[in-house]
Amino acid sequence: MTITLNIAKQFSRSPAGRYMTDGPFSGQAFRERLLLPALRQSETVEVQLDGVLGFGSSFLEEAFGGLVREAGLEAKELREKLHIVSKLKTYEQRIWLYVSDAKPKI
16 A cells, blocks of 8 residues: 655645744654654555645755654665655655665664
């Protein structure tokens, strides 16, 4: 089973910020409210990035790098389970860079 998350339709057309203290549509909020539950519930998760006004690095790093750092998931596991869909390949490349650079909290 695959769960599809469309950020623009299910979260916000203007996601911004790293932490929930930065606003309701932060990377942390997306990760905790939508992305992590979907990853725990499904074999694969497709995240559709198109339709938003843009992404800041803090949002993307916290949402996706935070899966490794905060949730303890492994980059290899994420590569198998998580599919990023975007017309702008730079977003996809940045996400995988953030995932691979993230270190789990000890």
